[in-house]
Amino acid sequence: MRLIQCLHEGQLRAAMVESPQQVRLISGSQGVYGLAQQAIAESRPLTEVVEAALTEERLDYAALIEAKQLLPPLTHSSPANCLVTGTGLTHLGSADTRSAMHAKAQAKESELTDSMRMFKLGVEGGKPESGACGAQPEWFYKGDGSIIVNPEGEFPVPAFAQDAGEEPELAGLYLIDGDGQPRRVGYAIGNEFSDHVTERFNYLWLAHSKLRACSFGPELLVGELPTHLEGTSRIVRDGKTLWEKPFLTGEANMAHSLANLEHHHFKYANFRRAGDVHVHYFGTATLSFADSVKTQQGDRFEIDLPEFGRPLRNTLRFSSDDEAIVTVRSL
Incomplete structure (x- = not known):
């Protein structure tokens, strides 16, 4: 359904x-x-x-x-009661792009980068036996429900962004029941959206590279998720396909089980607040940035997974405002 x-x-x-x-x-x-x-x-x-x-x-x-x-196919009437988070380095092969992005910052090329260490932990311990706790994934917080862009809507690109790139992912959609128990409502196609130039400069800027805006949907898949999913991610410019690439997702193509990723998110009691909605992105291994694509005003992202019905589509809107210093005033 x-x-x-x-x-x-x-x-x-x-x-x-x-x-x-x-x-x-x-x-x-x-x-x-x-x-x-x-x-x-x-x-x-x-x-x-x-x-x-x-x-x-x-x-x-x-x-x-x-x-x-x-x-979006799941919303909360109060944006503050919707939390948007995600995990990275979860997909087989996803460490390659990340490692290349910051390999030059390592003292010795012969040593594993931090990204490769994190990925290796997932491969070795990200799919524990039922009831056991596996390796922790890379985790990040994007924002609350106010950052979510409607399917077919525009991604706002802030003036300080050095890049505006797609991230085709699965998103898990959850509701916390009255007893504080996370309940999975279903899954959706997600575009997590990031500034990969900032992340490439120093992977410790991962949190800054998250451009907050994101989208998911338009359809919510209720029920079991296939373990193997094949989709297509593309960028359309002026009505023509600028870039297109297949991508794989689902547990068969991941270093972590979904149960392990969910555990390490919801193990924090403050993420089990009754009535809250959670949107959790599960990561990707395919980026146009890895193929040296530079997006521009009006480009449209299209992420297509046939099992999820219609593709998720969003266009880019770059800010024309000059970057201003944000100041804090004392009371």
Whole structure:
């Protein structure tokens, strides 16, 4: 089952994807968040709750896109109660690009870079036996729900950014129940979006390289995730494909199990606050930056995973404002 969220007649609505051409509205204006809360309260699978709430009203999918009515497939009414985080060096081969980005900063080429050490830890201990704690992944915090860009929306590129590159990833979408138990609502295509030039200068600037803006969706996959997924990441400029490359994801192509990545995120009690939504990016191994692509105003990112329905598409909007020093004033 795949779900979307959209604006319909001025209200937030959830809908089930019936075909590439149409979606079927779900009753109520509580969205996917409310449906998930209902599933928890009634101890029922989300799919059952959705099926029981389907209406006979159907909407044209292409018309929703054209009207810019698509929303992320899971949202919280309070952006501060949605946390956006992620992990890196999780995919087989993903360390190669990162290692090359900062290998020159190492004292001896014969020694493993820190990225390769981290990646090696994942390969050796990122998929522990059930119930065991595996190796910790690289982890980062991006921001709260205010940074999330709608599918088909524009990524704002701040004036201080030296690069604006895509990161095609899987995102796990979660809701914390009333007892503080993380509940996985489903998965979505994600574009985590980063400044790879800043990261290349010094990998310790990883946190600064995260440009905060990100997107996921448009569709939420409910149920089990295939272990092997093959997708395509591309950049379109002036209506023509500038760059395109296949990418692999899913546990069969990862150094860590999803359960291990989830454990190391939710092991912190403050990330198990009842009612909060979490969007967690699982990492990637494919970047246009590695092929020396330089993005520019109006470029469109397209990330396509067939199992997730429609591709995630976002365009770039560069800031024309001069970079200003932010000052703090005393009270």
